[in-house]
Amino acid sequence: MISPTLERSGGQTRLWIRPPFIQSARLRWSLWAGALIYLVLAIGSLEVNWARLSLGLERGLAFVVAFLRPDFVSRWDEILIGFQESLTMTLTSTAVGVALSIPVAVGAARNLAPTPIYLACRGFIAVSRTLNEIIVAIFLVAMFGFGPFAGFLTLTFATIGFMAKLLAEDIEEIEAAQLEALRATGAGPMQVLDYAVLSQVLPRLAGLSLYRLDINFRESAVIGIVGAGGIGSTLNTAMDRYEFDSAAAVIIVIIAIVLCAEYLSGWVRRKVQ
Amino acid sequence: MLSIESLQKRYPTGDLALRGVDLSLEPGAVLGLIGPSGAGKSTLIRCVNRLVEPTSGLIKLDGQNLLELDRRRLREARRSIGMIFQEYALVERLTVMENLLSGRLGYVGFWPSWFRRFPQADIDRAFELLERVGLSGMENKRADALSGGQRQRVGIARALMQEPRLLLVDEPTASLDPKTSRNVMRLILELCRERGLAAIVNIHDVVLATEFLPRIVGLRAGEVVYDGSAAQVDESVLSRIYGEEDWSAMTRRMNADSVEASGGLPEERDVAVA
Numbered sequence: 001m002i003s004p005t006l007e008r009s010g011g012q013t014r015l016w017i018r019p020p021f022i023q024s025a026r027l028r029w030s031l032w033a034g035a036l037i038y039l040v041l042a043i044g045s046l047e048v049n050w051a052r053l054s055l056g057l058e059r060g061l062a063f064v065v066a067f068l069r070p071d072f073v074s075r076w077d078e079i080l081i082g083f084q085e086s087l088t089m090t091l092t093s094t095a096v097g098v099a100l101s102i103p104v105a106v107g108a109a110r111n112l113a114p115t116p117i118y119l120a121c122r123g124f125i126a127v128s129r130t131l132n133e134i135i136v137a138i139f140l141v142a143m144f145g146f147g148p149f150a151g152f153l154t155l156t157f158a159t160i161g162f163m164a165k166l167l168a169e170d171i172e173e174i175e176a177a178q179l180e181a182l183r184a185t186g187a188g189p190m191q192v193l194d195y196a197v198l199s200q201v202l203p204r205l206a207g208l209s210l211y212r213l214d215i216n217f218r219e220s221a222v223i224g225i226v227g228a229g230g231i232g233s234t235l236n237t238a239m240d241r242y243e244f245d246s247a248a249a250v251i252i253v254i255i256a257i258v259l260c261a262e263y264l265s266g267w268v269r270r271k272v273q
Numbered sequence: 274m275l276s277i278e279s280l281q282k283r284y285p286t287g288d289l290a291l292r293g294v295d296l297s298l299e300p301g302a303v304l305g306l307i308g309p310s311g312a313g314k315s316t317l318i319r320c321v322n323r324l325v326e327p328t329s330g331l332i333k334l335d336g337q338n339l340l341e342l343d344r345r346r347l348r349e350a351r352r353s354i355g356m357i358f359q360e361y362a363l364v365e366r367l368t369v370m371e372n373l374l375s376g377r378l379g380y381v382g383f384w385p386s387w388f389r390r391f392p393q394a395d396i397d398r399a400f401e402l403l404e405r406v407g408l409s410g411m412e413n414k415r416a417d418a419l420s421g422g423q424r425q426r427v428g429i430a431r432a433l434m435q436e437p438r439l440l441l442v443d444e445p446t447a448s449l450d451p452k453t454s455r456n457v458m459r460l461i462l463e464l465c466r467e468r469g470l471a472a473i474v475n476i477h478d479v480v481l482a483t484e485f486l487p488r489i490v491g492l493r494a495g496e497v498v499y500d501g502s503a504a505q506v507d508e509s510v511l512s513r514i515y516g517e518e519d520w521s522a523m524t525r526r527m528n529a530d531s532v533e534a535s536g537g538l539p540e541e542r543d544v545a546v547a
Contacts (some may be wrong), residue, residue, distance in 0.1 A: 080363050181362035181428075184322055185435055186351035186379025195375050199366045 066244035067251075075246040076240065079230025079253065082219045082234030083146045086220040089230050094150050094213045095160025102205075104160055105167035106193065111179075112171065121164065137223035148229030155216045155223070162215070166208055167201060174200040210265035217261055221254050274300045274471055275321070275439055280330035282316050282495075290316040291327070292495040300438075305476050305503070309515050313495040314475045318441040321473070322354045323347060325475050334439065351457065352379035357461070359444035361424040363431070365417040369408065372427050373399040376434025377400045377478075394540060395434070402430040414420030421454035429461060433468070440465065440472035447477060454478070458485045479511065483527045528545030 022028045072079070107113045107121035133154055140150040174197060182196040198205075224232015231250060238247040282291040290313045306314050319325035321332055323339060332339045339350055347361040355376070363372050378386055385391065400426045403409055406426040409494030411419070416427060425445060432440060438489060442461060446454035462485055465472050476482045482489060483503040490516035491506075498513050499506070506527065508520040 012529070122435060175362075175365075177358060177360055177362035178364050180324055181356065181358055181431075182364075182378065184324060184354070184356040184441075185376050185431075186348040186350060187375070187386075188348065188383060190383045191378045192386055194383075195364055195367070195371075195378065199364050202366070 012170060047261065063244045063248075067248040069245060070248035070252055071243075071245035072249045075234070075243065075249070078234050078237070079231070079246075079250055082224070082231035082250070083253065083257075085151075086217065086224070086230035086232070089148050089151045089220045090213060090216045090244070093155035093159055094209065094216050096152075097156040097216075098163055098209045098212070100156070101160045101163035101167060104164035105171060106197070108168035109166055109171035111174075112193075112197070121168075125161050125165045125168075128157055129165060132160050133219050133223055134226055137226050137228045141227045148226045151223050151228030151230055153219060154228055155219060158219065159212055159216060162212060163208055167205060170201045170204045171197060194216075203272050207265075207269040210268055214258065214261045214265055218254075218258055274335050275297060275473075276331075276333045277297065277317075277321070278331040278333075278460055280317070280320060280332065281328045282313070282320060282325065283328045290495050291320070291330075293330070294492075294497055296497065296500070297491065298439075298471050298473065301465070301471055303465050303472045303474065303486055304488040304490055305474050305482040306490050306492060307476060307479055307482050307514060308492035310478075312492040314492055315443060318356075318443055318473055318475055318491070321439075321441055322351050322356060340448070346381055351380065352435050353438045355435045355437035355440045357425075357428050357432050357440065357442040357445050358445045361421075361428045361448075363416040363424055363427055367416060368412065369403070369414050369416060369419070369427055370399060370412040373402065373430050373434050376431040379435065393434060397433060399430075402433055405464075406430050419451050423451065425453075425457050426460065429457075429464065433464060437470065438502065440470050442474040442476075444475050444477060454481060462486075478527050479506070479523060 020028060022031070104121050104124060107117045108125055110118060113121065136157055137150060137154040140153050144150045144153065178196045178200065179192065182192045187195065220228075220230045221232045221235065224230040224234070225236045227233065231254060235247055235250045235254075238244075238250060275296075277294055277296040279468050280294040280296075281289070282290050283289050294313075294317060306317065316325055320327040321334075321339070327340060329443065330340070334350065334354070337350065339347070339515075342350055347424060364375065367375075371389065374386075374389070374391050374395060377391060379389060400409075400412070403412060406429055408423060408426055408430070411423070416424060419427065429445075440461070445461060446457055449457060458481060461472070463476070464470070474482070476486075483506050488502055489501065489503045489506055490497055493514050499510050501510075506524075508524050511520045511523070512518065519529065
């Protein structure tokens with residue numbers, strides 16, 4: 001069926017295609033070609049050791065099989081100690097980290113802090129967030145020796161950066177009118193922080209703390225691998241001994257705990273809104 | 274009690290918001306500050322309690338020059354200056370009682386205020402004021418559960434908790450419907466009269482201003498262009514403040530209202546109902 005409009009305009013259909021992101025056709029196609037050539041060369045440069053790969057696959061298969069029958073029993077004591085360490089590390093580092101992050105967050109909020117303090121706090125946050133937990137953990141393990149204390153310090157440090165950044169952004173978005181109103185009553189700076197700022201960011205503070213508790217537990221498993229104690233160390237030992245069934249048990253327990261923590265923190269966050 | 278002399282405010286952007294304002298206020302006197310948006314009304318009242326730092330000039334409250342106070346003295350001075358805001362500026366997540374008690378923060382230390390342990394006298398006063406503004410029994414409601422008119426009553430009560438001598442009122446009715454606006458204006462004026470408070474009321478609504486406020490100050494581009502009785506605000510005065518416009522319809526309404534208002538404040542029964 002041809003619509004009457006088309007017939008009237010002399011039977012010419014007017015086509016429309018979306019204008020390309022890159023206007024020049026030659027540039028567009030040469031970019032595609034370049035990407036393809038790079039891909040081919042990159043794959044060509046890989047040196048694949050097929051013997052090693054088949055060995056790896058075999059081990060991978062052994063691992064998967066081990067997963068199907070995890071062994072909770074033979075290393076149970078070590079798993080238990082690992083989890084105790086990890087949970088201790090998680091709770092203490094979250095508590096201390098959150099407590100320390102509050103002053104840093106206030107200092108890093110544009111609407112509250114004078115410029116020098118603002119810059120110092122933002123600088124600290126940037127450093128803390130740039131350094132990955134594993135790098136910090138390696139550094140602190142070298143300083144304080146193997147064990148959960150290094151892990152506690154690592155997670156505290158990371159928590160401060162994470163919490164302070166997100167909390168500072170929240171503080172910067174509070175209603176300025178409430179701040180003004182509290183100042184106008186003659187309240188001191190700490191009282192203004194309590195009534196006008198804390199009351200507005202409290203739900204977010206609670207939510208972020210619980211979220212961070214989650215993250216810290218997961219991270220505690222990772223940094224254990226570089227010697228910072230906790231369940232990560234247990235996992236690492238099991239892998240080193242090729243005890244994949246015990247390793248599988250550790251991983252399953254980690255997953256279970258993370259799921260529980262996530263569900264719990266979601267529930268609490270809904271409650272405090 | 275309050276005298277403002279050649280007050281200037283230049284914002285960091287270079288805008289001259291106030292160009293030498295002179296104003297004086299007797300104890301217990303109430304004045305309405307009108308003027309177009311951007312004339313400097315908000316800046317002017319915020320200069321009085323130094324929420325905005327003036328660039329130059331003099332502001333004296335009962336003989337004390339507010340502009341040379343250090344931070345601590347300024348906080349003490351602010352206790353005797355209550356402020357009421359356009360969007361109420363209540364701490365939404367706190368209870369009505371906490372909002373009222375926050376008016377006492379200048380008088381109590383940090384720890385008592387942190388644990389919400391205020392002196393019994395403050396709590397008695399808060400209950401009294403709640404009753405006076407018609408919100409008895411609301412003390413444990415959260416501020417964000419109230420209607421606009423109720424919130425503004427909490428805002429008024431909070432300002433009065435400070436036991437101020439002067440009230441700064443910034444567009445108290447701008448977010449309220451006409452009837453609630455009139456109730457709120459009436460309440461503010463009654464409370465000022467009861468307690469002998471002086472007040473500066475920033476207000477957009479000229480008809481409401483001339484009806485309730487005996488003295489009107491017109492601000493235009495940072496200068497006082499009218500300072501006189503509300504009865505004398507006519508078409509030429511409005512043109513001086515706001516610029517040329519056909520003001521006849523508005524002045525007719527103002528005249529009609531002032532006939533009704535001749536016996537003092539216009540009375541209505543439902544003062545305490547929002």
